[in-house]
Amino acid sequence: MAKRWTCRPSSTFRRFCDALEAFGLLPLAFCQRQRPEAKGAVKYTGSVSQWQQREQAKALLAKEVGYVRKPHAGRLRVALAFPNTYFVGMSNLGFQTVYRLFNAEDGIVCERVFLPPKSEIAALKISGASLVTVESQTLVRDFDILAFSVSFEWDYTNVLTMLRLAGIPARADQRTHHHPMVMIGGAVTFVNPEPLALFADVIAAGEGEALIPPLLEAFKEASDRDDLLQRLVQTRGYYVPSFYDVHYLDSGPIQRFEARAGTGAPAVVRKAALKTTEAVDPPVTSIFTPDTEFGSRFLIEVVRGCANLCRFCWAGYNYLPVRSFPKERILELAEKARPYSAKAGLVSIALCDHPDIEEILTRLAAMGYSISPASLRLDDLTPTLLNLLRASGERTVTIAPEVGSDRLRRVVNKTITNDEILAATEMIFASGMENLKLYYMIGLPTETDDDLVAIRDLTLQMRDIMMRHAKDRGQVGRVIGSVNPLVPKPGTAYQWLPMEDDASIDRKIKRLRALTSDIENVYFNIKSERSSFYQALLSLGDRRVAPAIEAAERNGGNWRAAVKEAGVDADFYVFRDRSGDAVLPWDIIDGGMKDSFFRAEMDKALREEWTLPPKRQKDNARLLTVLQ
Ligand code: SF4
Numbered sequence: 001m002a003k004r005w006t007c008r009p010s011s012t013f014r015r016f017c018d019a020l021e022a023f024g025l026l027p028l029a030f031c032q033r034q035r036p037e038a039k040g041a042v043k044y045t046g047s048v049s050q051w052q053q054r055e056q057a058k059a060l061l062a063k064e065v066g067y068v069r070k071p072h073a074g075r076l077r078v079a080l081a082f083p084n085t086y087f088v089g090m091s092n093l094g095f096q097t098v099y100r101l102f103n104a105e106d107g108i109v110c111e112r113v114f115l116p117p118k119s120e121i122a123a124l125k126i127s128g129a130s131l132v133t134v135e136s137q138t139l140v141r142d143f144d145i146l147a148f149s150v151s152f153e154w155d156y157t158n159v160l161t162m163l164r165l166a167g168i169p170a171r172a173d174q175r176t177h178h179h180p181m182v183m184i185g186g187a188v189t190f191v192n193p194e195p196l197a198l199f200a201d202v203i204a205a206g207e208g209e210a211l212i213p214p215l216l217e218a219f220k221e222a223s224d225r226d227d228l229l230q231r232l233v234q235t236r237g238y239y240v241p242s243f244y245d246v247h248y249l250d251s252g253p254i255q256r257f258e259a260r261a262g263t264g265a266p267a268v269v270r271k272a273a274l275k276t277t278e279a280v281d282p283p284v285t286s287i288f289t290p291d292t293e294f295g296s297r298f299l300i301e302v303v304r305g306c307a308n309l310c311r312f313c314w315a316g317y318n319y320l321p322v323r324s325f326p327k328e329r330i331l332e333l334a335e336k337a338r339p340y341s342a343k344a345g346l347v348s349i350a351l352c353d354h355p356d357i358e359e360i361l362t363r364l365a366a367m368g369y370s371i372s373p374a375s376l377r378l379d380d381l382t383p384t385l386l387n388l389l390r391a392s393g394e395r396t397v398t399i400a401p402e403v404g405s406d407r408l409r410r411v412v413n414k415t416i417t418n419d420e421i422l423a424a425t426e427m428i429f430a431s432g433m434e435n436l437k438l439y440y441m442i443g444l445p446t447e448t449d450d451d452l453v454a455i456r457d458l459t460l461q462m463r464d465i466m467m468r469h470a471k472d473r474g475q476v477g478r479v480i481g482s483v484n485p486l487v488p489k490p491g492t493a494y495q496w497l498p499m500e501d502d503a504s505i506d507r508k509i510k511r512l513r514a515l516t517s518d519i520e521n522v523y524f525n526i527k528s529e530r531s532s533f534y535q536a537l538l539s540l541g542d543r544r545v546a547p548a549i550e551a552a553e554r555n556g557g558n559w560r561a562a563v564k565e566a567g568v569d570a571d572f573y574v575f576r577d578r579s580g581d582a583v584l585p586w587d588i589i590d591g592g593m594k595d596s597f598f599r600a601e602m603d604k605a606l607r608e609e610w611t612l613p614p615k616r617q618k619d620n621a622r623l624l625t626v627l628q
Pocket residue numbers: 306307308309310313315316317349350377
């Protein structure tokens with residue numbers, strides 16, 4: 001495409017229009033998660049000018065290593081937005097990876113933009129200054145594409161805040177050729193893009209490695225923005241919501257998605273994913289900065305996906321198949337990053353599914369890295385792994401028994417038993433670890449009071465193992481249990497389930513608190529139903545939920561008021577059994593798993609039957625051979 005969208009007004013004119021728009025009209029909005037603001041971030045009490053924004057961006061750059069600056073001329077210009085603060089965004093490996101992938105293409109220049117800190121949002125509102133990118137401090141609205149990388153439902157309102165601060169209408173149908181094309185991608189678009197559908201010109205569903213090269217090709221060939229959208233819908237992973245009419249039944253559920261004639265849009269959009277990662281660079285931290293949640297930690301994804309098939313887990317189902325990144329490339333990149341970081345953070349969900357994991361960890365340790373995994377699967381723990389982590393200075397291991405009883409573990413398809421969990425606990429504390437963090441869920445199908453008691457009993461047994469080892473060491477650690485109500489997720493075997501109602505969950509929370517309140521060295525953090533309820537709405541909703549997101553953005557995150565103002569029936573989305581629905585909101589994306597498989601898994605859950613993951617099947621086959 002020789003030139004960008006036609007009739008692009010000058011920056012001066014835009015600034016003028018923007019200033020007019022901003023006179024008292026930009027709504028005040030706040031970041032949903034109360035994160036600390038970046039160290040050294042300026043606290044604004046009055047207005048903030050364009051000049052101040054630019055100076056602040058330059059101050060961030062001065063502390064960074066690894067950012068990319070390229071001339072804009074002749075390139076596709078992408079402003080890559082993270083809908084939360086710099087402090088949070090720079091610790092997000094997905095965001096860093098997309099930045100690297102965009103800039104790896106010579107024909108693309110990609111620059112970052114973040115949600116300003118809370119104090120600055122109010123100041124920007126007063127001054128009417130518009131958002132600029134970090135690298136060249138260019139106005140975001142002057143880019144060809146504004147690409148959001150969205151990982152959490154709570155950041156949806158921040159997407160709208162950033163659009164407003166950039167002077168771009170929030171709704172796709174209010175934008176013209178003069179605005180950047182707004183693309184939304186990230187983990188949530190794998191799960192259910194529909195609540196964001198009215199805000200996106202295009203949704204990128206899938207993995208960045210598979211999505212970015214065809215985007216550049218389409219851009220080069222397209223004659224204008226409409227042509228680009230038409231080309232993208234014929235490209236795997238690209239979903240243009242405005243090309244579809246959604247028909248609803250009088251009773252509320254979706255009847256069908258209908259692709260508009262002449263758009264070339266497919267009946268369903270297939271997620272784009274890498275078939276293999278054998279020749280692909282692993283996602284790693286490419287920009288180092290001290291101003292982030294994880295400090296200058298070198299983050300690496302060594303293996304993608306998890307084949308354990310837990311029935312509630314969207315990450316497990318949606319990142320299949322399990323794919324390892326090349327060992328030598330992981331180590332080369334780690335070697336290169338070593339001058340900037342002494343701590344390696346391993347972010348894979350199934351770390352030990354990498355065939356060379358012990359060698360990788362040993363060699364990382366030999367480079368002088370201390371090693372810290374995001375989480376460890378119970379079936380992955382080995383003495384070698386634990387010893388390596390202990391030698392790296394780790395004192396706490398986080399594992400997820402999910403539930404307390406073997407019976408309920410068969411319902412959720414966590415294919416491990418209490419005996420095995422206790423054996424793993426023994427191994428953990430024998431390695432010298434001091435603390436144990438545990439993840440549990442409540443509100444699961446078929447759950448009874450016995451299952452709550454089982455959470456207490458299992459935790460007590462684990463605590464006893466810790467105490468026994470602590471006595472030998474002369475130092476007592478802690479067991480910390482974290483309990484969350486189940487939010488049934490799209491793209492899982494539980495996608496048709498309603499969330500358990502408030503009263504029932506409240507009862508269970510009270511009961512669990514009573515069961516666990518007086519255990520020495522055990523602390524429980526039990527999440528309330530209410531915050532999960534609105535998360536469930538955003539997770540399970542369709543495009544009719546959009547007005548509630550807009551209202552929540554306007555009122556500073558008061559979801560109860562937002563849902564009421566928008567007239568959205570949240571209970572319909574959260575507490576309704578969807579098993580009779582012919583079409584679910586997320587069916588517009590084909591994530592690769594078949595409904596028939598999920599329905600069969602749900603039936604097995606109710607029969608309390610496991611579906612063994614391949615690794616476990618292999619172990620069982622080996623055991624059988626040994627036994628025979
Ligand atoms: S072990 Fe289960 S819960 Fe954990 S990532 Fe794998 S499938 Fe998900």
